Every structure is written in C-alpha cells, then in structure tokens.
Amino acid sequence: MRLTTRGRYAVTAMLDLALHSEKRPVSVAEISERQTISLSYLEQLFASLRKAGLVDSVRGPGGGYRLVGTTDLICVADIIKAVNESIDSTNCGGKGDCQGGSICLTHNLWDDLGRQIAGFLSGISLADLVAKRDVQTIANRQVDQLLTLEDNNVRAKAC
Amino acid sequence: MRLTTRGRYAVTAMLDLALHSEKRPVSVAEISERQTISLSYLEQLFASLRKAGLVDSVRGPGGGYRLVGTTDLICVADIIKAVNESIDSTNCGGKGDCQGGSICLTHNLWDDLGRQIAGFLSGISLADLVAKRDVQTIANRQVDQLLTLEDNNVRAKAC
DNA sequence: AAGTACTTGACTATTTTAGTAGGGTATTAG
DNA sequence: CTAATACCCTACTAAAATAGTCAAGTACTT
Numbered sequence: 001m002r003l004t005t006r007g008r009y010a011v012t013a014m015l016d017l018a019l020h021s022e023k024r025p026v027s028v029a030e031i032s033e034r035q036t037i038s039l040s041y042l043e044q045l046f047a048s049l050r051k052a053g054l055v056d057s058v059r060g061p062g063g064g065y066r067l068v069g070t071t072d073l074i075c076v077a078d079i080i081k082a083v084n085e086s087i088d089s090t091n092c093g094g095k096g097d098c099q100g101g102s103i104c105l106t107h108n109l110w111d112d113l114g115r116q117i118a119g120f121l122s123g124i125s126l127a128d129l130v131a132k133r134d135v136q137t138i139a140n141r142q143v144d145q146l147l148t149l150e151d152n153n154v155r156a157k158a159c
Numbered sequence: 160m161r162l163t164t165r166g167r168y169a170v171t172a173m174l175d176l177a178l179h180s181e182k183r184p185v186s187v188a189e190i191s192e193r194q195t196i197s198l199s200y201l202e203q204l205f206a207s208l209r210k211a212g213l214v215d216s217v218r219g220p221g222g223g224y225r226l227v228g229t230t231d232l233i234c235v236a237d238i239i240k241a242v243n244e245s246i247d248s249t250n251c252g253g254k255g256d257c258q259g260g261s262i263c264l265t266h267n268l269w270d271d272l273g274r275q276i277a278g279f280l281s282g283i284s285l286a287d288l289v290a291k292r293d294v295q296t297i298a299n300r301q302v303d304q305l306l307t308l309e310d311n312n313v314r315a316k317a318c
Numbered sequence: 319a320a321g322t323a324c325t326t327g328a329c330t331a332t333t334t335t336a337g338t339a340g341g342g343t344a345t346t347a348g
Numbered sequence: 349c350t351a352a353t354a355c356c357c358t359a360c361t362a363a364a365a366t367a368g369t370c371a372a373g374t375a376c377t378t
Contacts, residue, residue, distance in 0.1 A: 219345030
C-alpha cells in the first residue's frame with residue numbers, strides 16, 4: 001500500500017472537520033491554519049473527498065465543508081481510498097500478472113498484507129478517533145496556539 | 160510504511176534462497192533468471208541483506224549466497240527492515256515532532272498502524288512461506304520455465 | 319454589489335525508485 | 349598457475365511520484 005502525506009493529510013483534515021463542524025461548516029483556510037497544511041494542497045484533497053461523497057460544501061461567506069453522515073459511519077480506510085486510490089500492497093495492483101502474465105512467488109503474501117491493513121483501517125471511524133483523549137488534548141492545543149498567534153498579530157498591527 | 164519493489168524483491172529473493180539452497184549456495188545470476196529481477200539491482204539488495212546478517216556469501220566458482228540460520232528464524236519483517244529502513248508509518252519517523260515540534264493530530268493513529276503491520280510481518284517466517292502449497296507450485300513452474308528456455312537456447316545454437 | 323469561499327487546471331521543484339554501467343577483488347576448478 | 353566465476357562497490361541516470369504553487373475563474377450570501 002502507498003501511505004504518503006497525501007493520505008495522512010486527508011485523514012487529519014477529516015478529523016479536524018469532525019472536531020470543529022458542530023455548528024458552522026469549516027473553511028479550508030481554517031483547517032490549513034490549525035493543521036499547518038498548505039491551503040492549495042488541501043483544496044486538491046477536498047476535491048477528491050467531495051468526489052468520493054465523504055464531504056459536501058457550502059459556498060459563499062460563512063461557507064466551508066461538512067461531513068456527509070455521522071462520524072461513526074466514516075472510517076479511515078474510506079478516506080485514504082478517496083485520495084490515494086487503493087490500500088492494495090501488491091506490485092501488480094491485485095491483477096496477479098506480476099511475473100510475465102503469471103503470479104509471482106510472493107504475490108499472495110502481499111495480498112494478505114493488504115487485507116490485514118484494510119481490515120485495521122476499516123475498523124477505525126472518525127468517531128473512534130474523536131473519542132480518544134490524546135486527540136482532544138492535541139485539538140485543544142491547536143486552538144490555543146492559533147488564538148495566541150492571532151493575538152500577537154493584533155498587537156503587531158497596533159504598533 | 161514504505162513498501163516498494165525494493166522490499167518485495169528482497170523477500171522474493173530470500174524465499175528463492177530458502178527454496179533452492181539445500182546443497183550449494185545460490186548465485187545472484189540464478190535468482191535473477193528465476194525471478195526475473197535485474198542482476199545488478201539484486202546485487203545491491205544482497206549487499207544490504209548481508210550487512211543485516213541475514214545471508215552470507217561464498218566467493219569463486221560454485222559460490223553464491225546462503226541463508227544465515229534456519230528458515231524458521233527469518234521473518235518477513237526482518238527482510239524488509241534490512242533493505243527498506245523501517246516499517247514505521249508516521250511522517251515524522253516516530254519522533255513525534257510532526258507539527259512544529261509537537262505531535263500532530265493523527266500521529267498515534269499511524270503509530271498504531273505501524274505496530275499492526277510490524278506484528279503481522281513478524282509473524283510470518285520463510286519456513287511458513289515455503290510450507291505453503293501455492294508457493295511450491297509457483298516455484299516448480301519457475302524451474303520448468305527456465306529449463307525449457309535453456310532447452311530452446313541449446314536448439315537455437317545447434318542450428 | 320462586493321467580498322468570501324469554493325473550483326479547476328496547469329505547472330514545477332524535489333525526492334524517491336528502479337535500474338544501468340563498469341570497474342574492481344577473492345576464490346577455486348582444472 | 350591461470351582463467352573463469354561470482355561476489356563487491358561506487359557512481360550515475362531516467363522515470364515516476366510527491367508535495368506544493370500559481371492563477372484565473374465561478375457561485376453564493378450578506
């Protein structure tokens with residue numbers, strides 16, 4: 001399988017959404033600040049997430065993205081699949097033509113590994129992550145950091 | 160984690176070694192032919208495998224590589240670690256400085272995933288793989304293909 | 319009406335991967 | 349002894365993937 005910052009950022013962004021979208025939709029700019037992820041890069045990821053039907057968007061002032069459905073229905077595997085194509089671990093993409101049209105010596109091993117990972121990531125929902133204490137601690141820290149940052153900016157402008 | 164052909168080739172080569180090193184050491188050229196992997200590329204992988212102490216080498220005619228220890232003592236995780244650095248899935252390499260010195264929102268998730276994969280791959284030894292029926296079937300096919308190939312070459316030369 | 323925020327597509331620098339090339343050096347069969 | 353065999357090592361390179369930028373839109377709401 002292919003786990004890059006692309007997939008990691010997507011899960012992080014979705015978790016941010018789950019943590020902050022109680023009342024209003026969350027703008028990409030907010031997520032970009034809180035999670036320190038490039039804004040334009042996030043936009044690309046959300047385009048994929050929207051295509052996959054995991055989020056929907058509200059345009060105009062006060063708009064942003066919202067999760068489709070409740071947090072217990074969206075699992076980590078879905079998010080990674082949405083932006084990363086597949087969790088497959090074989091070289092041949094599961095087709096089994098790894099060695100000149102036939103199966104290679106280790107094909108089934110990688111196939112098993114893929115299933116294992118998929119099973120693990122399918123068993124974890126956004127609700128599970130939100131419920132974790134460390135996630136909440138980190139989320140609070142991120143909000144605090146942002147507030148003091150804005151505070152400093154206001155003071156800087158006042159000078 | 161980072162699973163590329165590098166790691167896959169290494170496991171395939173080690174399995175080939177396990178299957179064919181009953182009497183003599185196995186040369187890289189043999190493995191290259193049987194598994195259709197570039198010879199020079201294989202040599203690089205074996206340099207890493209040797210450094211990790213998974214194989215030792217016999218030089219000169221009739222030489223080649225041999226496994227160090229029995230097949231039940233070498234697991235897939237060891238082989239991948241030997242050529243691929245780590246099975247870690249976090250972006251920060253497990254250091255926990257993913258977001259400006261602090262931990263990022265999803266760090267622990269990737270950490271858990273890494274442990275999961277490491278556990279799975281540590282539980283599979285070369286002996287386990289050799290014992291599988293499909294592996295033996297594929298190995299036989301590979302030997303047959305090579306024999307008919309050599310046969311054709313001999314005939315071609317005779318013409 | 320105007321600003322906010324999403325949408326789209328093209329473009330680029332960097333890194334990693336996979337593989338090549340070409341020179342060695344040690345060993346041993348004959 | 350010597351020539352063939354097979355390991356050993358370093359540097360290089362083409363291609364792909366990744367991460368991110370830039371710019372010009374369009375839709376919507378206050």
